[in-house]
Ligand SMILES: NC(=O)C1=CN([C@@H]2O[C@H](COP(=O)(O)OP(=O)(O)OC[C@H]3O[C@@H](n4cnc5c(N)ncnc54)[C@H](OP(=O)(O)O)[C@@H]3O)[C@@H](O)[C@H]2O)C=CC1
């Protein structure tokens with residue numbers, strides 16, 4: 524039986540929110556897409572008013588502060604959106620008994636691991652973005668509410684918004700060569716694949732407490748491999764040169780290894796998760 528829900532999507536103009544919006548026509552729910560302008564999730568009262576007005580019965584939080592380097596000098600905004608706003612959403616979930624899907628990141632791990640991070644591995648963020656996302660996670664993990672789903676993902680891209688793929692396309696069109704880090708390894712995730720996983724998960728959420736899932740595309744690569752694949756698929760002549768982390772200083776540190784273990788997700792999802800390069804080809808057709 525299909526159970527139509529009234530679903531609030533926050534941060535809906537971002538990469539993930541836009542892909543959920545794109546796919547939403549295939550799903551039999553009533554969606555309310557909101558972003559900062561319409562619903563600022565750092566304001567608890569605004570959330571409650573919205574939920575009451577639209578009789579919301581499910582929340583998917585796609586809003587976040589995702590500017591990793593900028594966060595190093597803007598702790599307050601990062602903390603407000605990635606931590607305090609999660610407190611507001613949980614308080615609203617608690618008051619109106621609403622299931623909540625919240626998204627987190629591979630950057631909660633320190634990257635010193637050597638095998639894919641399990642959902643319950645210890646977290647030790649090495650940058651402000653990761654720290655504030657961990658604080659948001661902690662609220663979810665310590666909550667006594669039911670029907671909470673925490674999804675960690677990594678290296679998200681889509682044809683909209685700011686992301687590594689679009690940066691590479693811009694540089695690839697401008698430059699003869701670029702240098703890209705090869706000693707940071709993880710897995711890219713096409714936002715559309717993640718959006719589908721989220722939409723398919725909604726009817727399955729009926730559990731006590733919180734469950735954590737890792738969702739990325741399949742496979743493993745370095746940023747260098749990722750950049751090389753982008754240039755190859757687009758047929759750009761720009762040469763991609765491998766460099767090490769120390770040769771590309773950035774305000775925020777990034778984990779060296781952030782592959783996420785998806786065993787629980789594979790058995791929960793029961794659908795094949797696309798291989799990263801196959802999804803990259805699909806996305807690049809739109810760019
Ligand atoms: N992008 C990535 O590589 C990864 C993302 N994630 C996580 O996945 C989730 C989705 O990320 P993604 O779609 O890429 O993020 P985006 O940055 O593309 O989108 C986030 C959206 O949230 C909005 N937003 C910011 N502050 C508020 C606020 N106070 N109230 C309401 N909306 C707000 C942003 O608006 P504005 O742009 O105006 O600030 C933006 O539209 C996030 O939780 C992120 O941490 C996890 C791993 C990797």
Ligand SMILES: Cc1cn([C@H]2C[C@H](O)[C@@H](COP(=O)(O)OP(=O)(O)O[C@H]3O[C@@H](C)C(=O)[C@@H](O)[C@H]3O)O2)c(=O)[nH]c1=O
Pocket residue numbers: 589590591592628629630676677678679686687690694701702703704707746771773777
């Ligand atoms: C532009 C560029 C980047 N790089 C490196 C820097 C960095 O280590 C890596 C990726 O750079 P970006 O700044 O695009 O990616 P970054 O903002 O670190 O991406 C992260 O975003 C947040 C939101 C997440 O949650 C993470 O999962 C991850 O996707 O590539 C190069 O080596 N050469 C280049 O020319």
